[in-house]
Amino acid sequence: MATVNYYTPEGLQKLKDELQDLKIRGRAAAAEQLRDARDKGDLSENAEYDAAKDAQGHLELKISKLEEVIGNARLIDESNIDASKALIMSKVKLKNLKNNMVLDYTLVAEEEANLAAGKISVKSPIGKGLLGLSVGDVAEITVPAGKLQFKILDISR
Secondary structure (H helix, E strand, C coil): CCCCEEECHHHHHHHHHHHHHHHHHHHHHHHHHHHHHHCCCCHHHCHHHHHHHHHHHHHHHHHHHHHHHHHCEEECCHHHCCCCECCCCCEEEEEECCCCCEEEEEEECHHHCEHHHCEEECCCHHHHHHCCCECCCEEEEEECCEEEEEEEEEEEC
């Protein structure tokens, strides 16, 4: 069964642009590599040709997976999102109860995650732990380093 993921218009456009680039430039580069390898002689003992065929197979698999992701993507209608709970596209201000550090994150789809930009995936341990919680709630989240406790200070759109 296909997984439905929710995206912002910008995030979905980024995926579509990547797919278009792979189909045009990626396939052209793969064809060029195959052509160059084929020109080097006997294909039965041509490791460069085998490598080019493998690379082409990986490219087609990536294109296929990206087409599936885009086909199952849904745009988020922010006007219908409950602003009282931490949901996808929520901007959440957290306080780490262990070190009192305040953090700001935006909960996004997995493909849009960018920790440097403060965007964390709703599928990450912290993202999963925050989903559905409200201001004042304390989330106890298990991460590879152990258990963390975050108090939700604010939720906005």
